[in-house]
Amino acid sequence: MRPSVDQIWDWLGAVPDPEIPVISLVDLGIIRDVGYDGETCVVTVTPTYSGCPATSVINMEIEAALRDHGLERIELKRQLSPAWTTDWLSDAGREKLEKYGIAPPQPAGGPEKCPNCGSAHVEKLSQFGSTPCKAQWRCKDCLEPFDYFKCI
Amino acid sequence: MADAKFEALLRLGDNALILGHRVSEWCGHAPVLEEDIALANTALDLLGQTNLWLEYAGEVEGKGRSADDLAFLRDAWDFRNVLLVELPNGDFGQTIMRQYLFDQFNLLNLRALTESKDTRIAEIAEKAAKEAAYHVERSRGTVVGLGDGTQESHARMQEALNLLYPYALELFITDEVDDEMAEAGVFPDPKSLEDAYLVAVAATLQEATLDLPEAHFGHRGSGKDGRMHTEHLGHILTQMQWLQRAYPGQTW
Numbered sequence: 302m303r304p305s306v307d308q309i310w311d312w313l314g315a316v317p318d319p320e321i322p323v324i325s326l327v328d329l330g331i332i333r334d335v336g337y338d339g340e341t342c343v344v345t346v347t348p349t350y351s352g353c354p355a356t357s358v359i360n361m362e363i364e365a366a367l368r369d370h371g372l373e374r375i376e377l378k379r380q381l382s383p384a385w386t387t388d389w390l391s392d393a394g395r396e397k398l399e400k401y402g403i404a405p406p407q408p409a410g411g412p413e414k415c416p417n418c419g420s421a422h423v424e425k426l427s428q429f430g431s432t433p434c435k436a437q438w439r440c441k442d443c444l445e446p447f448d449y450f451k452c453i
Numbered sequence: 454m455a456d457a458k459f460e461a462l463l464r465l466g467d468n469a470l471i472l473g474h475r476v477s478e479w480c481g482h483a484p485v486l487e488e489d490i491a492l493a494n495t496a497l498d499l500l501g502q503t504n505l506w507l508e509y510a511g512e513v514e515g516k517g518r519s520a521d522d523l524a525f526l527r528d529a530w531d532f533r534n535v536l537l538v539e540l541p542n543g544d545f546g547q548t549i550m551r552q553y554l555f556d557q558f559n560l561l562n563l564r565a566l567t568e569s570k571d572t573r574i575a576e577i578a579e580k581a582a583k584e585a586a587y588h589v590e591r592s593r594g595t596v597v598g599l600g601d602g603t604q605e606s607h608a609r610m611q612e613a614l615n616l617l618y619p620y621a622l623e624l625f626i627t628d629e630v631d632d633e634m635a636e637a638g639v640f641p642d643p644k645s646l647e648d649a650y651l652v653a654v655a656a657t658l659q660e661a662t663l664d665l666p667e668a669h670f671g672h673r674g675s676g677k678d679g680r681m682h683t684e685h686l687g688h689i690l691t692q693m694q695w696l697q698r699a700y701p702g703q704t705w
Contacts, residue, residue, distance in 0.1 A: 348580070352584075
């Protein structure tokens with residue numbers, strides 16, 4: 302018997318993002334759809350950034366995870382529109398990011414507070430950080446630099 | 454129609470590819486670590502956009518060529534990028550000025566392309582426009598910072614602008630490919646973007662205390678239609694395509 306769509310969502314919810322392993326692919330909001338086309342399990346994925354080097358690794362990990370659970374016929378589809386936005390990060394994902402030391406994206410365009418000490422006195426160091434999805438900021442109170450998940 | 458669309462897609466893809474490659478040449482050489490990372494990330498976005506455009510170009514052409522085939526197995530005369538993006542990096546200021554002059558166009562063009570009657574083009578543009586907006590924010594800010602900076606940085610930015618501005622105007626020269634695509638509602642007429650571009654650039658330059666060069670001539674559209682490239686493109690390709698030239702068909 303084939304596993305239910307809900308079951309597959311659960312399994313994907315346990316696949317970590319390769320660059321920020323504290324959040325899952327589902328937390329990140331890049332899994333657009335899960336369904337069946339006949340007996341083939343179709344997972345629709347959207348890229349975060351078009352040049353994101355993790356995209357191929359993500360596809361590989363989705364496939365590996367589903368194969369581990371016994372699925373054999375798997376198809377991965379790419380969907381560009383509507384374009385991924387940081388609004389799709391789940392609330393659970395935001396919390397996990399902050400605990401990990403990465404300030405979650407804010408509509409205002411900058412971090413709300415330092416993820417380490419909670420101070421609101423923060424300043425931007427650079428618009429780009431260690432990955433295309435992050436920028437570098439610094440706390441003016443605890444003086445720690447931190448990553449901010451860019452808002453797009 | 455298919456031919457014109459293929460050509461027009463190559464122009465988009467090749468602009469992103471060649472500029473992305475140029476910017477990546479800074480990797481490990483930028484003046485400060487933050488800028489090194491920023492340039493590498495910008496290059497990465499551009500290469501990602503290249504992949505989407507060239508993949509579609511290959512499909513439209515219908516000869517089974519992949520994005521990689523188009524990037525690595527063509528020679529200089531088959532490239533359709535504007536001359537601006539193949540110019541050498543120069544100093545950091547020149548690189549940033551070129552980036553701004555291109556980013557500003559890229560953003561306007563991509564936003565217009567989100568209205569394309571070709572849904573695939575509209576979807577790629579929707580994705581890429583978000584990245585381009587971020588790029589403009591940064592390159593514009595850096596142009597202003599360096600232009601309205603020290604005497605030395607100001608002079609270098611003015612020099613970069615004098616060199617690059619005439620090349621930027623090639624972006625607005627139209628030919629029959631543009632006409633056909635604009636009529637079909639697939640691509641915007643480049644001329645329709647020119648006013649908005651000039652206004653945006655003028656505002657940036659004013660804030661950067663830089664003056665537009667007096668000679669308002671644009672280089673004739675020889676890069677985008679492939680009639681003639683600068684000597685620099687061939688040198689880029691010897692680097693970029695080295696592996697495929699030395700070991701044709703090699704994969705990993």
